[in-house]
Amino acid sequence: MSTLDEIFEKIKKYNRIVIHRHQRPDPDAIGSQIGLATILRDSFPFKQIKVVGKQIDGLSWLGTVDEVDNDFYDDALVIVVDTANPPRVDDRRYENGDYLIKIDHHPNDDPYGDIMWVEEDASSSSELVYDFYEQFKDELKLSAEAARLLYAGIVGDTGRFLYPATSAHTHEVVARLMDTKFDMVAVNQKMDSMSEAVARLSAYVFENLQVETNGAAHIILTNEILEQFKLQDAGTAGIVSLPGKIDTVSCWAIFVEQQDHSYRVRLRSKGPVINELAKKHDGGGHPLASGAKAADTNEINDIITELNELAVKYGENK
Numbered sequence: 001m002s003t004l005d006e007i008f009e010k011i012k013k014y015n016r017i018v019i020h021r022h023q024r025p026d027p028d029a030i031g032s033q034i035g036l037a038t039i040l041r042d043s044f045p046f047k048q049i050k051v052v053g054k055q056i057d058g059l060s061w062l063g064t065v066d067e068v069d070n071d072f073y074d075d076a077l078v079i080v081v082d083t084a085n086p087p088r089v090d091d092r093r094y095e096n097g098d099y100l101i102k103i104d105h106h107p108n109d110d111p112y113g114d115i116m117w118v119e120e121d122a123s124s125s126s127e128l129v130y131d132f133y134e135q136f137k138d139e140l141k142l143s144a145e146a147a148r149l150l151y152a153g154i155v156g157d158t159g160r161f162l163y164p165a166t167s168a169h170t171h172e173v174v175a176r177l178m179d180t181k182f183d184m185v186a187v188n189q190k191m192d193s194m195s196e197a198v199a200r201l202s203a204y205v206f207e208n209l210q211v212e213t214n215g216a217a218h219i220i221l222t223n224e225i226l227e228q229f230k231l232q233d234a235g236t237a238g239i240v241s242l243p244g245k246i247d248t249v250s251c252w253a254i255f256v257e258q259q260d261h262s263y264r265v266r267l268r269s270k271g272p273v274i275n276e277l278a279k280k281h282d283g284g285g286h287p288l289a290s291g292a293k294a295a296d297t298n299e300i301n302d303i304i305t306e307l308n309e310l311a312v313k314y315g316e317n318k
């Protein structure tokens with residue numbers, strides 16, 4: 001029996017299903033989570049399908065989470081989407097179910113769950129949810145609403161089809177999603193718009209980005225700077241890809257100060273592999289899009305040095 005068959009068998013078996021995703025969710029985390037929930041609710045109206053995790057205001061246009069009692073988990077199937085490692089799963093109760101399934105497209109460095117379906121080459125977890133639907137489409141329903149969610153996830157994780165994980169298959173999936181006639185323009189406008197505060201922070205990033213001749217770049221966003229723009233950590237998502245628009249920049253780090261004065265590190269690349277660097281600093285992720293943590297300015301300086309080394313090596317081997 002294939003992994004997908006096993007997953008479908010479990011979905012059919014359980015009447016209670018809770019779907020989790022990662023903390024600090026992005027459109028793919030929410031799109032794959034609520035997209036899968038929507039497919040399962042439409043296909044099995046008698047089952048109780050719940051989605052949990054912190055509700056994020058800026059992404060509530062995608063959907064909302066459910067209130068779930070602790071005892072709901074007793075005989076529930078738990079599916080965690082888009083989350084490489086257990087500490088990042090939003091809502092610790094994911095361990096309390098009767099059976100646990102991991103569905104993800106990040107490198108499987110931290111395996112967990114009774115069944116794992118991990119496809120590193122997939123553009124997004126939303127693409128995987130579509131593939132799952134496609135495999136069992138005689139028994140599953142894909143509504144325009146489910147398609148809207150999965151499309152938002154794919155657009156989010158591919159940077160609107162810019163990143164290398166975008167494949168011919170990704171475009172085929174989008175074509176099938178579009179067959180449902182969801183309002184694609186509305187999603188595109190949402191994904192392309194920003195608040196005035198983020199627009200002004202973008203100007204700050206371009207103005208103050210430290211760009212090295214070797215191709216590495218970085219910027220440090222302290223709490224003081226974020227307060228100046230009336231933004232918090234979550235508001236920085238919209239500026240993460242900006243340094244990559246500069247033609248000479250090959251990889252970059254954005255350090256965002258947290259309330260405890262440590263730093264969240266957002267690493268991105270157009271070539272040099274940066275996830276090994278992320279792993280050295282309490283993080284991980286994809287080869288070209290990772291996250292890490294820096295305890296203080298010493299660790300920030302270490303990360304900047306290591307990033308420079310990667311950029312130099314990449315430049316030499318090009």
Ligand code: AMP
Pocket residue numbers: 084085088106265266267282283284285286289290291292293
């Ligand atoms: P972010 O910069 O938070 O958008 O994260 C980019 C990617 O890096 C995500 O898709 C995650 O796979 C990964 N990531 C971010 N933070 C961590 C972390 N602390 N540990 C492991 N992976 C992370």
